[in-house]
Amino acid sequence: MGAAAFEAIVLAGGLGTRISSVLSGRPKVMLDVGGRPFLEILLAWMARKGVARAILATGHLRRFIEEHFGDRWGDLEIRYSAEDRPLGTGGAVWRALAMASLDDVFVFNGDSFFDVDLSGLHEFHQSMGADITLALKPMRDFERYGTVELREGRIIGFREKKKTDAGLINGGVYVMNRHLVGRFDFPERFSLETGLFEKKADALTIGGYVCGGYFLDIGVPEDYARAQKELPLLRNC
Numbered sequence: 001m002g003a004a005a006f007e008a009i010v011l012a013g014g015l016g017t018r019i020s021s022v023l024s025g026r027p028k029v030m031l032d033v034g035g036r037p038f039l040e041i042l043l044a045w046m047a048r049k050g051v052a053r054a055i056l057a058t059g060h061l062r063r064f065i066e067e068h069f070g071d072r073w074g075d076l077e078i079r080y081s082a083e084d085r086p087l088g089t090g091g092a093v094w095r096a097l098a099m100a101s102l103d104d105v106f107v108f109n110g111d112s113f114f115d116v117d118l119s120g121l122h123e124f125h126q127s128m129g130a131d132i133t134l135a136l137k138p139m140r141d142f143e144r145y146g147t148v149e150l151r152e153g154r155i156i157g158f159r160e161k162k163k164t165d166a167g168l169i170n171g172g173v174y175v176m177n178r179h180l181v182g183r184f185d186f187p188e189r190f191s192l193e194t195g196l197f198e199k200k201a202d203a204l205t206i207g208g209y210v211c212g213g214y215f216l217d218i219g220v221p222e223d224y225a226r227a228q229k230e231l232p233l234l235r236n237c
Contacts, residue, residue, distance in 0.1 A: 005052035013059025034232035109172030115213030
């Protein structure tokens with residue numbers, strides 16, 4: 001892996017309860033979008049953005065993922081951090097970070113697509129001296145997502161889901177320092193969003209990088225239907 005290449009963790013172990021009607025026995029990240037598994041689309045985009053090594057945090061029905069991608073897919077080196085029982089987003093990331101080789105590691109939600117400038121996000125993260133940096137998406141007229149309060153590039157608060165006219169949401173793309181694992185004592189299973197981002201916000205420098213790129217979460221049926229129409233039309237997806 002060259003000096004300029006990135007390393008990433010992809011959360012790919014979700015049960016997909018909100019979209020179970022279309023899963024047909026497959027992991028959520030392997031849902032067909034335009035004739036391809038969604039995870040293929042995400043990994044191909046990541047590779048074009050400079051990711052050279054992807055650690056897939058797998059769990060539920062993981063054999064479908066492992067058999068499809070193997071240990072190399074295109075230009076991407078693939079490794080697996082498998083969980084035998086659900087660890088939550090935090091537990092899954094904590095386990096995968098132990099396999100990382102670079103200090104700064106990208107983390108992606110495997111059921112969403114956010115067209116972020118990864119080089120810009122990484123540079124911003126380093127310029128802030130941040131422990132974690134979240135890519136934030138400006139949204140209008142929504143109630144499905146919580147919002148983030150930002151001040152001078154630093155996240156200072158998280159707000160619960162409610163009807164919102166305009167705000168910044170967590171876009172599910174992060175940069176994290178792998179040495180965070182040694183700084184906090186968490187249970188084996190915990191939530192990255194509430195257990196780390198929210199509860200440890202005062203002990204961390206959490207940056208917020210605002211990006212207006214295309215965003216889509218396939219975790220609910222109506223947005224999965226949108227993905228079928230929109231993702232194949234996007235350039236380089």
